[in-house]
Amino acid sequence: MRRHRRRSRRGQSLVEFALVAPLLFLLLGGIFTFGLGVFYQQQLNNAAREAARYASIHSATSQCPTTSWITPALNRLPDDFEFTPYDRCDPPDLRWPVMTAHARSKVFGINSSQVHFAACWSGYWDDDPAAAANHDAPAIAEDDLPNRFEECTIGGVNPRTNSGSIPCPPPLTINGASPGLGDDQASNLAFSNATTTNQVTVYACYEWSPPFLSSFTGGSVTMRAVVTEAMQHQQ
Numbered sequence: 765m766r767r768h769r770r771r772s773r774r775g776q777s778l779v780e781f782a783l784v785a786p787l788l789f790l791l792l793g794g795i796f797t798f799g800l801g802v803f804y805q806q807q808l809n810n811a812a813r814e815a816a817r818y819a820s821i822h823s824a825t826s827q828c829p830t831t832s833w834i835t836p837a838l839n840r841l842p843d844d845f846e847f848t849p850y851d852r853c854d855p856p857d858l859r860w861p862v863m864t865a866h867a868r869s870k871v872f873g874i875n876s877s878q879v880h881f882a883a884c885w886s887g888y889w890d891d892d893p894a895a896a897a898n899h900d901a902p903a904i905a906e907d908d909l910p911n912r913f914e915e916c917t918i919g920g921v922n923p924r925t926n927s928g929s930i931p932c933p934p935p936l937t938i939n940g941a942s943p944g945l946g947d948d949q950a951s952n953l954a955f956s957n958a959t960t961t962n963q964v965t966v967y968a969c970y971e972w973s974p975p976f977l978s979s980f981t982g983g984s985v986t987m988r989a990v991v992t993e994a995m996q997h998q999q
Contacts, residue, residue: 797974804972805987807874812968812989815867815881819860819964820993823954828853830863830964832885833939833946836953837900856883856937856948867968879970882934884916884923886992887950887962899943900953903961914949916965923967923990932969932986954995962995 819830833856854862860883868876888911890901901911915922919935940946950962970987 801972801974801985801987804874804970805989807871808879808968808970808987809989809991811867811871811876811879812881812966812991814870815863815883815968816964816966816991816993818863818866819883819952819966820954821996822854822863822952823995823997824952825954825997828862829952830854830860830883831856832883832948832950832952832964833937834885834899834943834948834951836951856939859936867966874970879968880933882918882923882930882937882967883964884918884937885948885950885952885962885964885995886914886916888913889944889949899949900951900962902955914944916949917947918967919947923965924992927967927988927990930967930969930988932971932988934967934969952995954997963992964995965990965992 822828822830824831824836831854854860860881863883864881867881868879871879887899888901888903889898890905890911891898892905892907903911903913905911915924917923918930918937920938921927921929923930937947940948943949952964953962955961968989968991971984972987973984
């Protein structure tokens, strides 16, 4: 009888373990996956921040500017600055290779080649018909009235308000026939003698396949990060 009871208890323990083990492993796998996801999202946020910072300090007056589709308003450039109309150092049609390489170099523990970036430039517009250029305007016009702020887009989508609608990898930004018709609403110009008003917004994304939970998440999760920086003047 005692041997029989011992065998019964052992068998009962095995059955109970078999019932509880899947839930335990699922819980542990969920905790591990959640922690890994938080780490990856933090890395993506940092990559977007690095890219936005790089684009903001490599403005129109730098030696290797990260450029938007819009040409800076020439009347707002420094008098002693010689401007090349379309700088090929880090252009939008090549998806800003220098900015992208810099941001990817700051990524740790994630496949940096699978982190994708897009950028666009926002700024104020002066509606005065007599203005030499409407874009790249300061926040306050000469008549002390506020100018109109125009948000940039990526593929027609505002990344600051609707980033979830932007696919990964993001589409190539649109070059309008004239300023204001494409994705960019301002150039990469930063003012040296006034408060900086132009802004650059960087969208970063990464397609992640979570371990253990891929069957519940559909195989992959699109992680996104958006960072905006004010343009910084450089000589």
